[in-house]
Every structure is written in C-alpha cells, then in structure tokens.
Amino acid sequence: MAIENKPREEFDTVFSRNDSLELSSHHDHDPAHARIFKIIVIGDSNVGKTCLTYRFCGGTFLKNPEATIGVDFRERTVELDGESIKLQIWDTAGQERFRKSMVEHYYRSVHAVIFVYDVTSLSSFKSVPEWIEECSRHCVGPLVPRIMVGNKCDLRDRREVPTSAAQCLADSYNFPLFETSAKDPAEKEHVDAIFLTLAYRLKSHKPLRLKQPSQTDVRHLWNQKEQESASCHC
Numbered sequence: 001m002a003i004e005n006k007p008r009e010e011f012d013t014v015f016s017r018n019d020s021l022e023l024s025s026h027h028d029h030d031p032a033h034a035r036i037f038k039i040i041v042i043g044d045s046n047v048g049k050t051c052l053t054y055r056f057c058g059g060t061f062l063k064n065p066e067a068t069i070g071v072d073f074r075e076r077t078v079e080l081d082g083e084s085i086k087l088q089i090w091d092t093a094g095q096e097r098f099r100k101s102m103v104e105h106y107y108r109s110v111h112a113v114i115f116v117y118d119v120t121s122l123s124s125f126k127s128v129p130e131w132i133e134e135c136s137r138h139c140v141g142p143l144v145p146r147i148m149v150g151n152k153c154d155l156r157d158r159r160e161v162p163t164s165a166a167q168c169l170a171d172s173y174n175f176p177l178f179e180t181s182a183k184d185p186a187e188k189e190h191v192d193a194i195f196l197t198l199a200y201r202l203k204s205h206k207p208l209r210l211k212q213p214s215q216t217d218v219r220h221l222w223n224q225k226e227q228e229s230a231s232c233h234c
C-alpha cells in the first residue's frame with residue numbers, strides 16, 4: 001500500500017468526526033449527557049478490523065480499505081432502554097510500524113476491547129494470546145469487558161480456524177466468542193450484536209458520565225499520525 005497516496009481528506013474526515021465529540025451540543029440527536037464509551041479493536045493486520053468497525057458505524061462493507069495508520073476513529077450512538085450511549089470506536093493499526101507510537105493511547109481509559117482474528121488465517125488466530133497479553137501489560141483491568149471475534153466467515157472454503165478451537169480459546173479467557181463477516185450483508189445484525197453486547201455490559205457497569213477525549217489528545221494523535229505518514233516510504 002502506498003501510504004503517501006492515502007487521501008488526506010480521509011484523515012480529515014476521521015479527525016473532524018472525532019473533534020465533533022468535543023461539540024456534542026452541536027448534535028441535536030445527541031443528549032448533552034450521553035455517556036461515551038471507548039472501545040478498541042485490536043488484532044493482526046488484514047483481519048478486517050476496519051471493515052468490521054465500518055460495517056457497524058457506516059452500515060456498509062468498505063471496499064478496498066487501506067492499512068490503518070495509527071488509529072481511525074468511528075462512532076455510533078445507540079439507544080439502550082431509552083438511554084443514548086455513544087460508542088467511540090478506535091480502529092487500531094495491526095501493523096507494528098503503524099501502531100508502535102500509539103499503543104499507550106489505545107489502552108488509556110479504555111472501556112472495552114475487541115480482539116479480532118481472521119477465520120481463514122491460522123496465524124492471526126495464534127496471535128490472539130499475544131494481543132491479550134499486550135492488553136494486560138497496559139494495565140487494562142479485569143472488569144473491562146473483552147470479546148473475541150472471528151471475521152471473514154463468508155469465505156467458507158478457506159476456513160483455517162475451526163469454531164471448536166476458537167471457542168476453546170475464548171472459554172480459557174472467559175470471553176464471549178462471535179464469528180461473523182463484515183462483508184456478508186446477511187451478517188449485518190450479527191456485527192451489530194457484537195458492539196451492542198459490549199454496550200449493554202458497559203451500560204450496567206458504569207454509573208458515571210465519562211470524560212470525553214480532549215482537543216489536545218486528538219491533536220496530539222493527529223500530529224503523530226501525520227509524522228508517521230510522512231516518514232513512511234513504502
């Protein structure tokens with residue numbers, strides 16, 4: 001992927017979307033006191049983290065995604081039992097070179113974690129324990145809900161990770177397991193269910209209004225992202 005060719009407008013859209021979190025009063029549909037939860041999506045490169053988050057927030061399958069650099073923010077407000085809950089989703093980079101300077105930001109004040117692997121890639125599944133370890137190393141507490149997701153279930157003939165093996169791993173960590181496809185439109189509600197499961201758990205866990213990311217945090221990430229894009233010559 002030619003990083004230099006990644007359209008600048010894409011970043012601007014992402015970041016202006018995030019900036020708008022600061023200006024929640026500008027969104028009529030968004031009650032001023034809506035609680036915000038930060039969910040990070042973690043896993044090897046190419047497993048479909050961007051497509052899954054796009055499916056949930058944008059409603060469609062994102063064709064021709066580029067590798068994520070640093071982080072892309074997406075958000076969706078859901079109504080749960082009459083309460084608006086804003087899910088701020090951090091779509092992280094799977095490639096080490098695009099994530100290494102961001103890792104601390106990923107885990108800071110996170111409310112839930114989604115570990116994604118690709119059911120057609122055994123190696124991405126074998127990486128899951130490493131991602132879980134990274135998460136623990138960053139002091140993410142045991143009460144922070146975690147979910148495991150096997151993506152690309154539409155590629156039935158290419159499956160390398162049996163459900164039984166995935167279930168076994170998920171059980172060993174006591175995580176729920178979802179297998180789904182960001183691509184298959186018939187799986188749309190299943191993708192929603194992943195995020196809504198977390199939203200329900202978070203809703204009951206956290207009685208307080210949560211702090212929104214500051215403009216400074218966002219600008220800091222934006223600057224880092226620009227630097228990484230500029231220094232990458234692949």
Ligand SMILES: Nc1nc2c(ncn2[C@@H]2O[C@H](COP(=O)(O)OP(=O)(O)OP(=O)(O)O)[C@@H](O)[C@H]2O)c(=O)[nH]1
Nearest residue numbers: 045046047048049050051065067068094152182183
């Ligand atoms: N068949 C199929 N392809 C998918 C699915 N989800 C994603 N893909 C494809 O998998 C490739 C990688 O998708 P991305 O969403 O960019 O992967 P990623 O995990 O965000 O990758 P990084 O940003 O590099 O960490 C793309 O070619 C997508 O079209 C799916 O559910 N089914």
Ligand SMILES: [Mg+2]
Nearest residue numbers: 049050067068
């Ligand atoms: Mg991505």
